Amino acid sequence: MKFFCELKKIVDDSYDIEIGRGLSDTLISDIKNGLCGRIKKFAVVTDSIVESLYAKGIYEKLISAGYSADMFVIPEGEKSKTRAMKEFVEDSMLEKGYRRDCCVIAVGGGVVSDLAGFVAGTFGRGVPFINYATTLLAAADASVGGKTAVDTPLATNLIGLFNQPEKVYLDIETWKTLPERQLSSGLAETIKHACLADGEMFDYLEKNIEKILVNDKDACEYIAEHNCAVKYKVVMKDERESGLREVLNLGHTVGRAIETVSDYKLLHGEAVSIGLIAQAKLGEKYGYISPENVSRVIKLCERAKLPIAIPDYIDKTALVRKLYTDKKVRDGKLRMVFQKEIGDVMCFGDNDYAKQITEPEIAEVIDEM
Numbered sequence: 001m002k003f004f005c006e007l008k009k010i011v012d013d014s015y016d017i018e019i020g021r022g023l024s025d026t027l028i029s030d031i032k033n034g035l036c037g038r039i040k041k042f043a044v045v046t047d048s049i050v051e052s053l054y055a056k057g058i059y060e061k062l063i064s065a066g067y068s069a070d071m072f073v074i075p076e077g078e079k080s081k082t083r084a085m086k087e088f089v090e091d092s093m094l095e096k097g098y099r100r101d102c103c104v105i106a107v108g109g110g111v112v113s114d115l116a117g118f119v120a121g122t123f124g125r126g127v128p129f130i131n132y133a134t135t136l137l138a139a140a141d142a143s144v145g146g147k148t149a150v151d152t153p154l155a156t157n158l159i160g161l162f163n164q165p166e167k168v169y170l171d172i173e174t175w176k177t178l179p180e181r182q183l184s185s186g187l188a189e190t191i192k193h194a195c196l197a198d199g200e201m202f203d204y205l206e207k208n209i210e211k212i213l214v215n216d217k218d219a220c221e222y223i224a225e226h227n228c229a230v231k232y233k234v235v236m237k238d239e240r241e242s243g244l245r246e247v248l249n250l251g252h253t254v255g256r257a258i259e260t261v262s263d264y265k266l267l268h269g270e271a272v273s274i275g276l277i278a279q280a281k282l283g284e285k286y287g288y289i290s291p292e293n294v295s296r297v298i299k300l301c302e303r304a305k306l307p308i309a310i311p312d313y314i315d316k317t318a319l320v321r322k323l324y325t326d327k328k329v330r331d332g333k334l335r336m337v338f339q340k341e342i343g344d345v346m347c348f349g350d351n352d353y354a355k356q357i358t359e360p361e362i363a364e365v366i367d368e369m
Helices: 024-032 050-064 083-095 110-125 136-142 172-177 180-197 199-213 217-237 244-249 252-261 268-286 291-303 316-325 359-368
Strands: 016-020 041-047 068-074 103-108 129-133 147-150 159-162 167-171
Touching: 016 217, 024 050, 024 129, 024 167, 041 050, 041 083, 041 110, 050 068, 050 103, 050 172, 068 083, 068 110, 083 110, 083 147, 103 110, 110 129, 110 136, 110 147, 110 159, 129 136, 136 180, 136 217, 136 268, 167 172, 172 217, 180 199, 180 217, 180 244, 180 268, 180 291, 199 217, 199 291, 217 244, 252 268, 252 316, 252 359, 268 291, 268 359, 316 359
Parallel strands: 016 167, 041 068, 041 103, 103 129, 129 167
Antiparallel strands: 147 159
16 A cells, blocks of 8 residues: 655745845844744844844834843854854754744855754754845855855765745945955856856956955945846756756865865965966866956956965865865766856756766876965
């Protein structure tokens, strides 16, 4: 005897992304107007830097508005994006009496949004969450698309789930408190988006990159909007990364590996910058990008104050081995996304945007860098 369980889903995961300055009052107003339904209990997840800068203010406004709330603070940095830290947040929420009738608010950068979104996706088999992004990197990378994950000693982002937020707030005002190194890190993902899908933005960055580093209002709003537009166009067509969404991994095959091998001495964007240049140099050998455009990519990363070479302390043999932990690996074979000149990506067949490469080919490029 057998039973057929017919479980067809029609799910609307749409959400708004609000770009502006000083959006905490807007967040509270949206909650009052039913953003999370009838939920009255909020877990504010943040890190040790953002806690005093922005999270505490949001927490206090929730309390003043009559809601129940607690702050759950993790140490800042990529090393907090682990299964152990996820467990810490979950256990802390349980101890405070949180159950299924709650909402998680992520206040911080990409590490916080990745971890908090993963917690929300599994806590009580799934509770709503809101993303309040406070870094350029989060605005460019983590705030659109619903990818949540943690890292393991083997590789980054291999354990997680797709979990879309109720709403995303990109508060550009918070960028004023970012160290220049963090702004540069965020610019790497912005340059990546321009390389793969927006030649106009690449031209804009070439003319205005220094303005972003000093938090120019118009320049920051421009890149915030264009980053969202690029990711939206890709994610809308391929939410679950079955093909096209792989293009967002441009520069990440080498980038993620070098980030891990550096033991996170390199920020994510710094590692992605090196990865972008590695794929451009290999792409030039394949004829996908001209030497002139490779030079434009290198110069733009350099002007953004990003590294353009592999640091001396990186073991290049270990780096090549680490490439095999990349999510794009198939049947033990390395695969890489390549840009097509500036503003487009290579397609290698029906819905196939990553090319199989050999270890000697990428090892040669790594050795050159």
